Amino acid sequence: MDHFHYHDNTLWAEEVPLPEIASRFGTPCYVYSRSMIEHQWQAFDQAFQEYPHRVCYAVKANSNLAVLNILARLGSGFDIVSVGELERVLAAGGDPGQVVFSGVGKRADEMHRALTAGIACFNVESEAELAHLNHIAGKLGRRAPVSLRVNPDVDARTHPYIATGLRENKFGIEIDQALEVYAHAVTLPYIDILGVDCHIGSQLTSLSPFLAALERVLALVDQLAERGVEVRHIDLGGGLGITYRDETPPSPQQYASALREKLAGRNLEVWIEPGRAIVGNGGVLLTRVEYLKHTPQKNFAIVDAAMNDLLRPALYDAWQEIIPVTIGTDGQSHFFDVVGPVCETGDFLGKQRHLALGVGTLLVARAAGAYGFTMSSNYNSRPRAAEVMVDGSEAYLVRKRETVESLYAGESILPE
Numbered sequence: 001m002d003h004f005h006y007h008d009n010t011l012w013a014e015e016v017p018l019p020e021i022a023s024r025f026g027t028p029c030y031v032y033s034r035s036m037i038e039h040q041w042q043a044f045d046q047a048f049q050e051y052p053h054r055v056c057y058a059v060k061a062n063s064n065l066a067v068l069n070i071l072a073r074l075g076s077g078f079d080i081v082s083v084g085e086l087e088r089v090l091a092a093g094g095d096p097g098q099v100v101f102s103g104v105g106k107r108a109d110e111m112h113r114a115l116t117a118g119i120a121c122f123n124v125e126s127e128a129e130l131a132h133l134n135h136i137a138g139k140l141g142r143r144a145p146v147s148l149r150v151n152p153d154v155d156a157r158t159h160p161y162i163a164t165g166l167r168e169n170k171f172g173i174e175i176d177q178a179l180e181v182y183a184h185a186v187t188l189p190y191i192d193i194l195g196v197d198c199h200i201g202s203q204l205t206s207l208s209p210f211l212a213a214l215e216r217v218l219a220l221v222d223q224l225a226e227r228g229v230e231v232r233h234i235d236l237g238g239g240l241g242i243t244y245r246d247e248t249p250p251s252p253q254q255y256a257s258a259l260r261e262k263l264a265g266r267n268l269e270v271w272i273e274p275g276r277a278i279v280g281n282g283g284v285l286l287t288r289v290e291y292l293k294h295t296p297q298k299n300f301a302i303v304d305a306a307m308n309d310l311l312r313p314a315l316y317d318a319w320q321e322i323i324p325v326t327i328g329t330d331g332q333s334h335f336f337d338v339v340g341p342v343c344e345t346g347d348f349l350g351k352q353r354h355l356a357l358g359v360g361t362l363l364v365a366r367a368a369g370a371y372g373f374t375m376s377s378n379y380n381s382r383p384r385a386a387e388v389m390v391d392g393s394e395a396y397l398v399r400k401r402e403t404v405e406s407l408y409a410g411e412s413i414l415p416e
């Protein structure tokens with residue numbers, strides 16, 4: 001399915017034209033579509049049909065409160081990796097009883113807060129973390145709900161920086177050691193074993209790695225049952241990819257039905273943690289051309305968004321489609337490198353793009369709803385961009401552009 005439609009310069013099925021958004025809120029800004037985000041969450045939820053499941057949206061993909069609130073209203077669960085993400089979920093009206101906490105480095109204060117908030121499950125990634133959590137829960141006089149995240153040693157066939165399920169990666173407990181760690185876990189007084197968790201990587205474009213991981217997790221579930229450890233759910237993490245260029249990832253329907261087939265007849269809930277596939281295509285980065293620069297080697301379009309706003313091209317050499325929203329003033333097409341104002345040669349949004357551009361042309365970088373704003377920074381003392389949510393005929397400013405003053409508000413100089 002083509003996730004994205006442009007009708008009269010609007011986003012998806014929303015009605016507010018992007019040039020109007022640019023003039024009301026300025027550029028660069030992120031623009032999200034409420035209906036697209038809802039559509040994608042519901043696609044996952046409905047695809048499992050009657051099979052007991054929980055969709056825990058991965059907050060790291062896009063943690064804007066309006067996005068979280070839209071999902072909370074649908075009844076979504078949330079996958080968090082820090083206390084900061086937990087507080088965002090709570091502030092957005094999310095249900096703590098549907099929160100899972102992933103990550104290799106949970107601190108004591110984070111465990112404490114998550115326990116008092118009453119989260120659904122800690123996805124524990126090492127024996128040391130398990131002992132620490134048992135200790136913290138003991139001090140609170142509570143039992144911590146736990147799944148162990150196992151590392152199934154499956155090649156996700158994605159960018160090496162975002163593959164997480166290989167033996168050499170820092171994530172999870174080696175699957176061959178899992179039985180031993182479970183045997184220990186069930187003896188701990190403040191640990192309640194609920195499930196088995198894994199997450200093998202992000203931007204996966206085929207089903208086979210998911211199914212290979214599922215098979216290994218199910219084999220472990222069976223071995224645990226033989227030893228008297230009955231788990232209630234398995235968590236398969238996130239990772240389903242989207243189309244940036246010419247990838248053809250499975251749809252949420254295809255993904256869920258392949259999982260359902262393997263799970264049929266089991267008395268196990270399945271939890272998933274999709275991030276990118278819910279919000280990725282529901283957002284764009286809107287930016288304006290400031291200058292054109294023609295050199296004997298290259299044509300540059302210098303835009304007002306930069307690597308601090310959208311890091312994926314610089315970090316992963318990721319391809320984001322760039323489309324003009326308004327016609328260029330000179331109307332001439334060239335191959336352009338679309339670059340930002342940051343002082344790094346790696347500061348580009350796209351290279352060698354055939355575009356008709358002029359000064360003032362508005363462009364979008366598509367598929368920027370996931371890992372766009374959340375990976376942004378203040379590098380070069382650039383204020384973070386505004387975020388706008390479009391909902392039918394209304395556009396709401398859901399995060400103001402930062403002010404320059406706010407960037408040094410917490411700093412101080414040394415006394416005389």
Ligand SMILES: Cc1ncc(COP(=O)(O)O)c(C=O)c1O
Binds near residue numbers: 058103164201
């Ligand atoms: C533990 C965990 N769950 C879920 C996700 C979400 O992944 P994605 O955005 O690829 O669906 C990630 C990131 O890859 C993750 O590390």
Ligand SMILES: N[C@@H](CCCC[NH3+])C(=O)O
Binds near residue numbers: 312
């Ligand atoms: N930041 C990555 C995804 C990271 C997934 C986190 N576990 C990206 O933009 O593709």
